[in-house]
Amino acid sequence: MFKSKIILWGLVSLLFSGISTISFAQPTNYIETYQKIAIREMHRSGIPASITLAQGILESSWGNGSLALNANNHFGIKCKSTWNGPTFYIKDDDFKNGRLIKSCFRSYDNAEDSYVDHTEFLTDNPRYERLFTYERTDYKKWAHGLKKCGYATDKKYAYKLINTIKKYKLHEFDLMHEEQPAIIASENAPKLDLIIAQSFPSNHQPNPTPNSLPVPEAFVLPDDYQRGDGLRKFASKGNRILNNSSSILLNKK
Secondary structure (H helix, E strand, O other): OHHHHHHHHHHHHHHHHHHHHHHHHOOHHHHHHHHHHHHHHHHHHOOOHHHHHHHHHHHHOOOOOHHHHHHOOOOOOEOOOOOOOOEEEEEEEEEEOOEEEEEEEEOOOOHHHHHHHHHHHHHHOHHHHHHHHOOOOOHHHHHHHHHHOOOOOOOOHHHHHHHHHHHOOHHHHHHOOOOOOOOEEOOOOOOHHHHHHHHOOOOOOOOOOOOOOOOOOOEEOOOOOOOOOOHHHHHOOOHHHHHHHHHHHHOOO
């Protein structure tokens, strides 16, 4: 009986060990899942896709961290005074009267909302304004800039980002074009007009054919938009955005 229990526990240990190994032995699964979102956000804001992916990897432990699993928070962004959405509490690095207390983190309906909010967190916060003076392809300067601006307390944070980018060749995503340009964009997203113009180049033919499409006009989210709604979720809220999108795609006048 005793030997049977030992064998049983051994099998259980191997089972869980195998599951854990499979989970962490395929980090490219995370990259494949979120690379298109990172590229889209790069064209929307100017934040290198390599930086976004590397931060997501480190902050969420490849999507296996408690915040990612329980709150879809892939970037460790805390509530702050401006957050009005759902929250999730977990002990991190906040102390009160010498005791570690639970910190308030932002919670999202899905991981994509977390990626969108990461963009807006950086573009809306004056602390990170200097980052947008850097070239999109200079991921090293972005990594050190994030650390200097106070994104993380880890002294090796910049080097961890850089090493992750190098190891998985994430910098290659910084040179990629956006497969499906984002029509709906944040009002504060930098250089959006230029992005749209590059995505939909004008046709300069002397005599345009009836099939020639004009350059679609980008529009911004209304004032009542709340962070955390997500592009998909918010688009389903009203016919105003849907009709606008349809008008652009179908070339209605």
